[in-house]
Amino acid sequence: MRAILFSLLFTLSLNLYAETHLILVRHGETDWNQQQRLQGHADIPLNEAGEAQAQQFAEKVAVAYPDIQAIYSSDLQRAYMTAYVTAEKFHLPVHQKPNLRELDWGEWDGLSISDPRVQTQRNEEKQL
Secondary structure, eight states: OEEEEESSOOOOOOOTTSOOEEEEOOOOOBHHHHTTBOOTTOOOOBOHHHHHHHHHHHHHHHHHOTTEEEEEEOSSHHHHHHHHHHHHHHTOOEEEOGGGOOOOOGGGTTOBTTSHHHHHHHHHHHHO
């Protein structure tokens, strides 16, 4: 069985008698990626480049792995739309799972990684 997860975190159960391949894919680009902002749980859509990346990935994976049987995504639109383009190629549904979301930055969602609050935290973590 081949499955694709469009997220960073996942849980996987393996059947010891079946071969399972897991393909991990990060969502396509968003404007916040370009602006180097923390996205977390903010529901930011793909930008034009991200839509093109999703399409390119779908075309390549359809050739390289023609036996995909399941596609999973977080419920955030950037991950879902990346997954959906591939799912269409395989005539599969996208299983949306909120627990596949990336890290929740809370009040830091939307901050630039160069923001002093983010830099202070990163520097403190380096000292540990």
